[in-house]
Amino acid sequence: MSPAISVTVNGATHTVAAGVSVRQALDGAGGRDVIAARVNGKLVDMSRPLEHDATVEPIAADSPAGIEVIRHSTAHLMAQAVQSLFPGTQVTIGPTIEDGFFYDFAPARPFTVEDLPRIEQKMRELAKADLKVERIEVARDEAIETFERMGEHYKVEILENIPEERVSIYKQGDWMDLCRGPHVPSTRYIRAFKLTSVAGAYWRGDEHNAMLSRIYGTSFATKEALEEHLQLIELARTRDHRKLGREMGLFLFDPISPGSPFFLPKGAIIYGALVDYMRRLYRRYGFDEVITPQVFKNELWHTSGHWENFRENMFLTNDREGEAGDEVDAGSDGWRKGYAFKPMNCPGHTFVYRAEKRSYRDLPLRIADFGRLHRAERSGALHGLTRVRTMAQDDAHVFCAPEQVAEEIDLNLRMVRDVYTALGFERLESRVATMPEKHLGTAETWRANEAVLGAALDRNGLPWEENPGEGAFYGPKIEIYVPDALKRKWQLATIQLDYNMPERFDLTYTTSAGSEARPVMIHRAILGSLERFIGVLIEHTGGVLPMWLAPEQVRVLSLSEKVEDYAAEVAALIKAEGWRASADLRNEKLGFKVREAELAKVPFMVVVGEREAAAREVSLRLLRGAKGQTLGLAALLALLKAEPVPA
RNA sequence: GCCCAUGUAGCUCAGUCGGUAGAGCACUUCCUUGGUAAGGAAGAGGUCACGGGUUCGAAUCCCGUCGUGGGCUCCA
Numbered sequence: 255m256s257p258a259i260s261v262t263v264n265g266a267t268h269t270v271a272a273g274v275s276v277r278q279a280l281d282g283a284g285g286r287d288v289i290a291a292r293v294n295g296k297l298v299d300m301s302r303p304l305e306h307d308a309t310v311e312p313i314a315a316d317s318p319a320g321i322e323v324i325r326h327s328t329a330h331l332m333a334q335a336v337q338s339l340f341p342g343t344q345v346t347i348g349p350t351i352e353d354g355f356f357y358d359f360a361p362a363r364p365f366t367v368e369d370l371p372r373i374e375q376k377m378r379e380l381a382k383a384d385l386k387v388e389r390i391e392v393a394r395d396e397a398i399e400t401f402e403r404m405g406e407h408y409k410v411e412i413l414e415n416i417p418e419e420r421v422s423i424y425k426q427g428d429w430m431d432l433c434r435g436p437h438v439p440s441t442r443y444i445r446a447f448k449l450t451s452v453a454g455a456y457w458r459g460d461e462h463n464a465m466l467s468r469i470y471g472t473s474f475a476t477k478e479a480l481e482e483h484l485q486l487i488e489l490a491r492t493r494d495h496r497k498l499g500r501e502m503g504l505f506l507f508d509p510i511s512p513g514s515p516f517f518l519p520k521g522a523i524i525y526g527a528l529v530d531y532m533r534r535l536y537r538r539y540g541f542d543e544v545i546t547p548q549v550f551k552n553e554l555w556h557t558s559g560h561w562e563n564f565r566e567n568m569f570l571t572n573d574r575e576g577e578a579g580d581e582v583d584a585g586s587d588g589w590r591k592g593y594a595f596k597p598m599n600c601p602g603h604t605f606v607y608r609a610e611k612r613s614y615r616d617l618p619l620r621i622a623d624f625g626r627l628h629r630a631e632r633s634g635a636l637h638g639l640t641r642v643r644t645m646a647q648d649d650a651h652v653f654c655a656p657e658q659v660a661e662e663i664d665l666n667l668r669m670v671r672d673v674y675t676a677l678g679f680e681r682l683e684s685r686v687a688t689m690p691e692k693h694l695g696t697a698e699t700w701r702a703n704e705a706v707l708g709a710a711l712d713r714n715g716l717p718w719e720e721n722p723g724e725g726a727f728y729g730p731k732i733e734i735y736v737p738d739a740l741k742r743k744w745q746l747a748t749i750q751l752d753y754n755m756p757e758r759f760d761l762t763y764t765t766s767a768g769s770e771a772r773p774v775m776i777h778r779a780i781l782g783s784l785e786r787f788i789g790v791l792i793e794h795t796g797g798v799l800p801m802w803l804a805p806e807q808v809r810v811l812s813l814s815e816k817v818e819d820y821a822a823e824v825a826a827l828i829k830a831e832g833w834r835a836s837a838d839l840r841n842e843k844l845g846f847k848v849r850e851a852e853l854a855k856v857p858f859m860v861v862v863g864e865r866e867a868a869a870r871e872v873s874l875r876l877l878r879g880a881k882g883q884t885l886g887l888a889a890l891l892a893l894l895k896a897e898p899v900p901a
Numbered sequence: 902g903c904c905c906a907u908g909u910a911g912c913u914c915a916g917u918c919g920g921u922a923g924a925g926c927a928c929u930u931c932c933u934u935g936g937u938a939a940g941g942a943a944g945a946g947g948u949c950a951c952g953g954g955u956u957c958g959a960a961u962c963c964c965g966u967c968g969u970g971g972g973c974u975c976c977a
Contacts, residue, residue: 454904
């Protein structure tokens with residue numbers, strides 16, 4: 255006779271015998287689609303026996319926690335299918351991720367997309383077989399022996415790094431995997447899944463390790479939810495900035511300079527409008543813009559630490575094969591060698607600082623620069639405008655006294671707020687990136703500075719997480735992230751604290767007491783890189799940009815050749831008021847011209863026919879909005895003028 | 902850089918078993934003067950990414966290079 259324990263389910267407490275399973279304890283509470291439970295706050299399987307008093311919460315298949323469990327179980331199901339179809343394949347890890355799961359395998363040959371339908375088919379069979387999913391607890395040593403015998407060397411390596419003495423193994427049919435769980439009670443609960451892609455991935459994410467074969471997939475509680483998700487992805491594809499950029503004639507890429515956008519006239523307008531906007535903010539916030547060189551002698555990069563820490567990302571000038579380009583002598587062309595394109599503006603800005611003997615009265619000194627940067631990004635990293643080899647940031651460096659740091663960070667966080675609110679980004683995520691492996695300075699200084707950045711985010715009411723080891727080599731960073739159409743998150747704004755660069759360039763200022771002191775450098779960008787920002791902005795807006803950023807703000811559409819003169823006159827009038835306007839006088843039907851203007855995402859379409867010409871009026875059509883409103887020319891100009899522009 | 906996929910007209914894509922290229926849109930010209938997302942006709946446009954190889958013959962098969970896409974890694 256087992257001792258009795260009390261179990262609380264949905265607020266009601268019952269007494270049951272110790273050792274009853276979670277399923278029995280729940281006794282049907284929460285409906286038929288319960289796949290796991292939370293016992294005293296911990297997720298467990300339905301079959302787990304209860305030994306002590308507990309509060310048991312049912313987890314429904316379609317709850318967030320339930321979907322996680324299903325995805326994890328789907329990853330297992332996939333691994334089972336893969337190992338049955340491709341004997342000799344080793345399993346490694348298979349976690350859930352946002353929107354799905356993946357599993358990394360060590361197969362005899364890498365998987366290709368052609369393998370996916372077969373694997374999916376096998377998975378459906380296994381799901382239909384309704385295999386019971388069993389949890390078995392074993393001693394770690396025993397588990398190591400078992401997986402060793404099975405030839406699962408990666409699992410053995412994982413086990414060897416697990417501190418616990420006892421581990422859990424999940425079994426379904428004749429297949430098993432080391433796993434913390436929990437899982438669905440049986441494979442039949444896995445009913446709406448799809449394998450989406452294959453990819454290479456390094457074991458433990460380290461490129462020195464073996465390349466594994468990763469299969470991505472997703473899984474939902476119901477077929478409807480899966481369908482909805484797949485449709486959302488399709489929709490997101492239509493907002494891809496690379497597609498829209500081509501359709502809207504904003505920019506192009508050419509193999510002649512990989513990863514380097516050509517901004518076409520329309521794209522350059524967006525670019526310029528953003529720069530103009532930042533310049534207005536600079537005047538308000540007390541930044542001074544400078545223009546600095548593009549290439550510098552390597553000496554600069556040695557002093558700054560870039561040579562040691564960033565050289566692999568730099569374009570070096572060197573016309574001789576196989577040389578590092580570090581020597582500034584050698585031959586008649588020697589003067590040309592030993593330079594590098596700047597990947598950052600900061601070292602150059604120390605020379606602006608040093609232009610004068612500085613005193614505390616000069617601080618904070620805020621130096622802004624839209625200079626073009628070049629970074630030798632690895633070929634596989636390139637991605638449209640969001641990952642490029644040449645870019646300009648709305649970059650600035652604040653040189654300040656140590657006691658001014660908090661105030662200056664606050665000022666820049668306020669700018670971040672201003673800009674992102676003005677541009678309609680409401681959901682920002684913040685992180686503090688901490689000391690990387692390659693770094694300058696001591697760990698103590700790093701920790702102190704990381705704390706300063708965290709405190710600043712707290713002060714400004716921005717929730718944040720730590721991003722371990724991701725700081726710049728010279729100091730920790732505040733990173734602001736914004737998601738793109740496919741929910742990939744891109745780092746845009748950044749605020750970085752740097753005590754190293756001033757040291758290395760021996761920057762000083764005279765204090766009020768007359769002594770010499772070392773200034774602190776704050777590196778920061780609000781938009782980040784203009785290129786990436788424009789990419790994310792296009793996806794965020796689906797190409798429908800606010801009036802002040804629209805490359806073409808107004809297009810006058812003539813109905814027929816009879817009103818050509820009037821249409822041209824209206825367009826000229828609008829242009830004279832300073833708007834970016836054009837007239838479509840082509841010999842085409844109105845419907846055709848409207849369609850083209852819609853595709854070009856022109857916010858204001860001004861239609862003129864014989865009726866309008868006679869009355870000296872226009873018929874207005876707004877992008878994706880109202881149409882057919884007739885108004886006089888003065889009223890039209892007033893309406894345009896009322897369009898919002900950020901301060 | 903690594904894994905997988907991929908590269909045919911400006912764009913989106915067909916092209917069977919290897920027999921030296923096709924469509925739609927865009928472009929040019931003509932007809933049409935049309936009222937809010939595609940009017941009609943004709944024409945022009947391609948060293949099938951590049952370099953090798955196999956073959957009587959390669960857009961097609963093989964190898965390499967470059968680019969692109971999805972990931973890994975890296976980062977604004």
